[in-house]
Amino acid sequence: MVDVDIWEECALRTFDGEIGEECTGFPQYVNEVIDFSSQYGSDISISYTAYNITGKPSKYPDYGDFPQAFVMRTYGKWWYDAPSRPEPIMTQNFGIQSQDYIDVSFEQKVYPEQVTLYETYNPGSVVRIWAGDGWGKWKLLWEGEPQLVGHGSRKFSPVINQIDFMTNLLRVEFNHSRLDYYTELDAILLVGSHCNNAAKASNNIQKDLCKIASQIKALNIDVVSDYVDMTTTLYSLTSLAQQYSSMLDDINQEIELSSRTTSGPFDSLPDETVLRILSYLDLVSLCRCTKVNKHFYRLASDAMLHTAINLKPYWHSVNFKTLEYLSPRCKYLQKIDLSWCGNYGQILPVQFTSFIEKCGKQISNLRLDCCKFIDDDCVKQIAVSCRNLRELSIRNCLKISRDGFESLASITTFQRLDFYRTGIEADPLVKLLEQNPGLQHINLGSCVSLSSMDTVAQCLGAHNHELVSVDFWKTYSLTPLGVKALSNCSKLEEVDLGWCLGVSIPGECMIALATGCRKLRKLFLAALRGITDRDLAPFMENCPHLQQVDLLGVRSITPFLCLRFLETMKELQLFDISFCDQIQDEVVQDWRRCFPKVSIKRSSQSDGIPSPFQHY
The missing domain is CATH 2.60.120.260 (Galactose-binding domain-like)
Structure with a gap:
């Protein structure tokens, strides 16, 4: 006789009863x-x-x-x-x-x-x-x-x-x-x-077990007739179980042998074709392919499939073992994005430098945004190993000192630099710019350690005539002198001077920028409250390709100027006139109806809330 009473008693014993205060x-x-x-x-x-x-x-x-x-x-x-x-x-x-x-x-x-x-x-x-x-x-x-x-x-x-x-x-x-x-x-x-959710679920399971045990007991299905020979029955079941286990072993051996010796239809394809197919896979799928069999392992591990790697989507699972796994496959690595990876102790500087030393020779694009482990040693190793580097993005990397930034001046191939919210200073930056006349894009937004942005802008105007975009967002030391120097970069298509409060009284610098940079497509001048119609009119005359214009918080511009912008700039797509005091909401609504292809932005606040620009 099978004793269901024992099962029911066990279920009751493990059930803790009502949830306590710690589970609230x-x-x-x-x-x-x-x-x-x-x-x-x-x-x-x-x-x-x-x-x-x-x-x-x-x-x-x-x-x-x-x-x-x-x-x-x-x-x-x-x-x-x-x-x-x-x-x-x-x-x-x-x-x-x-x-x-x-x-x-x-x-x-x-x-x-x-x-x-x-x-x-x-x-x-x-x-x-x-x-x-x-x-x-x-x-x-x-x-x-x-x-x-x-x-x-x-x-x-x-x-x-x-x-x-x-x-x-x-x-x-x-x-x-x-x-x-x-x-x-x-x-x-x-x-x-403070109560484990699994424990709460376990309490519910125990309740269900008690209920099921009671129902089974009520059916009397646990009662075994006296004429059943339990010893013989159990022996037969044991023998059957052994035969079943042996059969499973045979099946598994056949499957394993088959997986080692064949890749199905892929066996008839040239390796080059299979590699082309595998090149369309994401990184996780590619790693899974290495587990199929030896044939797929060899192909999915091929270095030609690992010339460009983006680990940013997998930041939550990337650690130093990831770099160790990839190192043998990165013989021809050219582009890698490690942004957001390795924080909270998952990658140490010495582990990163080891990876760059082994795999950095051919890297041209390196993105390390928000990688908190990046320090001077990492940057110095980059400068030694990545001699062909064209792009370096180290946004929010706060452990790099002057010494680390100075080491980058040994690289002369930069086309893109993103130093947003880093501690870079003017002197090492100027040395770096002088060594890279082919620079096309630079982001220095929120770099509060740049105490002389005019010096940087003058260097760009003198040495970096290939410049296409410059982001000076909230670099407060920039003045009209620096803006005027940028006008020497005739290939500029994008300029962000938002919140550069030293340019609030622009003088003649906007006229110089408009006449010197006729290819401008994006112009952001947020919070430059001293800008007037006179400063903006030259852009209508000289920059016909403007597509994005941000005049947020520019108090003195008039509806007449804005309407001229909308009528004159045929390629205009974005026009931000939030917190422009002289422009009424009703006028903006009329413009939106008349110029439906332009996204006219007008930020709003609840009634009675003061403007964020009242102190600027």
């Missing part, structure tokens, strides 16, 4: 911002910065443009249509692309039950939410496509996955491609408990 979820808001990829604000201010996401919501449920919110640097498609757009690497990587992220921490570690984001302006760009343990382990809580959402504040609280560890670290990823204008976040709420 409690709310907490962001305590600290650990990391972020970009911010509209500056490190020497709090307006529009990542810091603003800490604490309880200060603006929600109000909707509008608030300096007290967290805002990132881009929106929509415009930055991807600009001349400065970098070429994508390994485009076959699938999945939802992320353009920005922010890492935030909370006071107490919990098992997450709910995450709520308070979006106060243009919501809909959140695409992923991750939970981390602080040592490089990440679990995905939620993922979804960017959304088209109406104009109103939103509490975004998606259903999240359960994880098996406590956390006080979240990462939120953003895709801005569907945004009509900048998105703004007020706060993030984490609700969780």
Whole structure:
């Protein structure tokens, strides 16, 4: 007789009863911002910065443009249509692309039950939410496509996955491609408990087991008749089980032998054809192919399939072992994107330098955005090993000192440099620019250590006549003297002088820029409140190819000038006139009807909220 009573008793014994206080979820808001990829604000201010996401919501449920919110640097498609757009690497990587992220921490570690984001302006760009343990382990809580959402504040609280560890670290990823204008976040709420979600689920399972055991017992199916010979029956079952196990072994051996000796229809194809087919696979699929058999291992490991590698989409699982795995395959490596990878101790500087020493000889494009492990030793190794480097992107790499930047002057092949929010200073930068007359793109946005931006601009005007784009966003030491020097770069197609407050009284520099740079397609002059109609008129006369113009916060321009811009600039696509005091909303609505091909931006705030430009 099979004793179901024992089963039922066991189930009852393991059931803990009601959930205690430790399993009750409690709310907490962001305590600290650990990391972020970009911010509209500056490190020497709090307006529009990542810091603003800490604490309880200060603006929600109000909707509008608030300096007290967290805002990132881009929106929509415009930055991807600009001349400065970098070429994508390994485009076959699938999945939802992320353009920005922010890492935030909370006071107490919990098992997450709910995450709520308070979006106060243009919501809909959140695409992923991750939970981390602080040592490089990440679990995905939620993922979804960017959304088209109406104009109103939103509490975004998606259903999240359960994880098996406590956390006080979240990462939120953003895709801005569907945004009509900048998105703004007020706060993030984490609700969780100290009770493992798996334990809660186990309690429910135990309840079900008790119920099932009682039902089975009521059916009396556990009672075995006296005439059944249990010993003989069990012996027969044991023999049958042994035969079944032997049969499975034979089948597995046949499968293994077959997989080693044949690749199916691929056996009849030349290696070159198979390699061409494999070249369309993303990196994960390529790695899986190496496990099929020896034939596929050899082909999927071929160095010609690893000339361009994009690890950014896999930042959550990349560590030093990833570099060790790739090293033998990167004999001909030319382009690699390690952005967002290796943080929280997953890659050490010595491990990165070892990889670059082995694989860096032919690298032409190297992207290391937000890689916190990059330091002077890493940069020096890059300067030694990557002698053919054309692109270096080290956005938000804050551990590089003057010594590291000076080592880059030994490279003379640069065409693109992205130093956004780094600690680069004027002297090493000038040396670097002098050695690279073929430079085409440079981003120096939010580089607060550049105390003499005029010196840099004069160097660009004197030595870098191939320059196509320059980003001086929020570099406050730039003056009209530096802007005038840029007019010597006649091939310039993109200039971002947003929030360069030293240019607020432009003098003759805008006239010089317009007459010297007639190929301009993008011109951003946000918050240069001293700009007048007189300063902008030369661009209509000399720059017929302007497509994107940002005049946000330029107080003195008139509706007459804006209308002339719209009528004259036939290629104009983006026109931002937010916070331009002399232009009324009703006029903007009329322009939108008359010029439907132009995306006219007009930021808004709730009634009674002061303009963020009142102190500038």
